[in-house]
Structure formats: structure tokens, C-alpha cells
Amino acid sequence: MLPMINKIASSIAEALADTADGSTVMIGGFGTAGIPTELIDGLIEQGARDLTLVNNNAGNGEQGMAALLKTGRVRKIICSFPRQVDSHIFDGLYRSGKLELELVPQGNLAERIRAAGAGIGAFFTPTGYGTELAKKADGSPKETREINGRMYVLEYPIHADLALVRAERGDRWGNLMYRKAARNFGPVMAMAARKTVATVHDVVALGELDPENIVTPGIFVHKIVKIDRVATQAGGFKA
Amino acid sequence: MSYTRRTKDDLAARVAQDIPEGSTVNLGIGQPTLVANHIPASREVLLHSENGILGMGPAPAKGMEDYDLINAGKQPVTLLAGGAFFHHADSFAMMRGGHLDICVLGAFQVSATGDLANWHTGEADAIPAVGGAMDLAIGAKQTWVMMDLLTKQGQSKVVQHCSYPLTGIGCVKRIYSDLATLECTPDGLRLIDAVDGLSHAELERLLGLPVQAPAR
Numbered sequence: 384m385l386p387m388i389n390k391i392a393s394s395i396a397e398a399l400a401d402t403a404d405g406s407t408v409m410i411g412g413f414g415t416a417g418i419p420t421e422l423i424d425g426l427i428e429q430g431a432r433d434l435t436l437v438n439n440n441a442g443n444g445e446q447g448m449a450a451l452l453k454t455g456r457v458r459k460i461i462c463s464f465p466r467q468v469d470s471h472i473f474d475g476l477y478r479s480g481k482l483e484l485e486l487v488p489q490g491n492l493a494e495r496i497r498a499a500g501a502g503i504g505a506f507f508t509p510t511g512y513g514t515e516l517a518k519k520a521d522g523s524p525k526e527t528r529e530i531n532g533r534m535y536v537l538e539y540p541i542h543a544d545l546a547l548v549r550a551e552r553g554d555r556w557g558n559l560m561y562r563k564a565a566r567n568f569g570p571v572m573a574m575a576a577r578k579t580v581a582t583v584h585d586v587v588a589l590g591e592l593d594p595e596n597i598v599t600p601g602i603f604v605h606k607i608v609k610i611d612r613v614a615t616q617a618g619g620f621k622a
Numbered sequence: 623m624s625y626t627r628r629t630k631d632d633l634a635a636r637v638a639q640d641i642p643e644g645s646t647v648n649l650g651i652g653q654p655t656l657v658a659n660h661i662p663a664s665r666e667v668l669l670h671s672e673n674g675i676l677g678m679g680p681a682p683a684k685g686m687e688d689y690d691l692i693n694a695g696k697q698p699v700t701l702l703a704g705g706a707f708f709h710h711a712d713s714f715a716m717m718r719g720g721h722l723d724i725c726v727l728g729a730f731q732v733s734a735t736g737d738l739a740n741w742h743t744g745e746a747d748a749i750p751a752v753g754g755a756m757d758l759a760i761g762a763k764q765t766w767v768m769m770d771l772l773t774k775q776g777q778s779k780v781v782q783h784c785s786y787p788l789t790g791i792g793c794v795k796r797i798y799s800d801l802a803t804l805e806c807t808p809d810g811l812r813l814i815d816a817v818d819g820l821s822h823a824e825l826e827r828l829l830g831l832p833v834q835a836p837a838r
Binding site: 416496512567 | 671672673675688689690692696701707708710711713717742747749751752755757760761787788790791
């Protein structure tokens, strides 16, 4: 008999135990929605260093990604919007040259992540053409091409070793559903990483997720950890 | 003759006046968000938020905030009946793919031919942050800018060539400002309307640029 597929991990520590130094780690979330805070805390505890992070932002306040940056274990961050009113930990590290920044327009970020998951070698996008963000890190221009009278920039996929995703509900095959705008980068990041770890608030039996409504099919997910929900009056996530 | 600037709410109402029934619109962070308050309830307009919402509704009642349901400015919002959630790659496909009718953005500078600079002042110690600005600027069928016409120092924010780093080239169709509404064309600026008492000559003086008479 074949072994039963069971992607449910008993703890975050177990799910993240094999994270190697030098990993590229995608972290889902946008604003307060979908940030896998518990997994970020787990990564801090696990201790991997020399990390490259991929996220829309670069941490807020002292918690979550900001706390991870503060450990000094992050070498580089790829994001679209690092500057926030409370991004002082990023600001300090960036200004002192201790953290490399690759700034990517948000849609190019999402599509580069999607492309990695979809096996696309590179793609031409109109976003950023003629701007400073159509330059490589060394300042040389990225490849451009005119297609049907419009100018495009060649952008490459962003692959990751690990994706940390906050979902709502999942099963032991790794199928995931999300909640409201907390979906954001989760589905594309789950596709782009060699290993995807998701937290959920409910683990349900196979067949209980409506197959018409599964957003991330289990093939993209490797470990699921159940965490508690802190609900607001409206039933949602509490900031 | 003297003239009065449009207030922020007047300006938001002026933008809202031009948003047609049935259109899909993305309102940028900051001042453009105000436009939502001026779209008449009788006019069905679908609001898109870059973080994966179509059919976004107004802010929730106090105590009913759900931090899984926020707008691009990270403020709690609601979802209208019929609204939908989707992931980031789909959300930006809606922009880049030309599915959005209108986006309204703030700006540091706009050139007479519609180049937009709104993401970075270019100062050496400034931390750059672009977010969805470049995708929005070139993606929507029409990109409108909403801003004061002059800086606090009285310099025109509408310029021949942007001195700030560009967000997109030739992408702005209209400029809605506190003093005038202008169209950006490959041949330069064309007047749509100006506040009462602001003469065409005075507007051109403030801008330091020629402005064509309104299209008939």
C-alpha cells in the first residue's frame, strides 16, 4: 500500500526545520492582510541566515519581517514598497548599506513570481519602460523590444527556496482557500517556491473544501500548520 | 480678475463628474481616494484595488473593521454585493491587460505630453518606493492625474520635461487640478476647463507652457 499523503506538520518549527542559509524566501501579505506572522517568527527561531526576502513591503514596526531584518540575517530584499511610516528597521539597515534592495514595480513583482511558478523563461512587460526601474543592478539597461508598436522590458522570473503563506483553510493534500484580500501574493508565491509552507485556521477532511473553490491546489503546497485565529468583531483578522 | 482654487473636495467632485456609469476605476492612494465619496450612489462604478479586490465598498462602521479586507492604502474597506477577490498576478493583469477603464493617480510632475513622475523625488537619501504606480500608469485605458497645479513654492507641476524620475511615458490623458482641467496630447496641453476668473493667459503664465483652446 502507498503511504498516505499528509502535508500537515505538527508545528511551525518542524515545517521550517530544513531551511538552509542563503535561501530565497517569499513572504506573502499586503498591509495587514495575509502576513504569515507566525511563520516569520518561526524562521527567526529557526535561525537561517544570509537570506533574500521577497515581499511587497519591507516590514513594519518591530514585528514580523521587521524583526527578521533586525536579526541581521537578511542580505537582500526584493519588494515594491519598502518606505512606510513605520519601516524604521528597514530604513536604518538600507541607509547604512547593510541590506541590498531590489525595487520592483508591484505588477512586475507579481508576474515575475508567477512566471517562476509557471516555468516561463522571461517575459516582456510594458511596465517600467523608460524608467529607472528598467535598469539592472549595475545600472545597465534591461533588454527592451518593440512589439506591435509598443515598447516592452524583458523581466526574469523570481524563484524561491521557500514560500511562507497565510491561508484560511486547508486539507492534508495541501489544498488551500484564502480569506478576502489576504489572498494577495499567496497563490503565486506558493507556485514559485521549491517548498511552500502555509498556515491555516482550519484543517478539514479531504472533500470538505469545495473543489470548485480551491484557490491553491495542493501540488503547490508542501507543509500546512494549523494556527489560532484572532478575530475582530467583523469576524476577520485583528491587526 | 480674481479666482478661487478648487478645494480638495471640489476637485474630487470634478473628477467624479467625468467617471461614466459602468466604468471600472482604480483610485490611487491619497487624494484620489476622495473621489469615491463623490460618485453618486445612483451611478454604478466598480472600484478596483490593486491588492485583489473588485467591487470595493466604503469604509466599515467603527468596530466592524476586518484587517483581511483593506485597500491599497492599507485602510479597512468593505466589499459590495457582487464584488470579487483575486490574487496579485490577476489584479495586475487587470491593469496591464487594459481591462481597467480609468485610474486616478497623484503626481509630483506631469509633462505636457503626458509623461508622469509620481514615485520618487530622486533625492540621494530618499528611500525609493514604487508600489503599483508604474503598472497603473501604463495599464488603464485612461490615466488621470489629480493634483495641485503649483508646488507650495508656486512652481508649475505641469512641465515641458519632468525633472523627477519617470513613472511612465506619455501615459497621462488628463490632469485634474485645483485651478484647471487639462488634456495631455502628443502636441501638448489642451484646456478642458478652468476655475471661474482664471483667464487663459494667466493659466499659461502660471504653467509657463502654451495651452490650446478647448476642443469643440
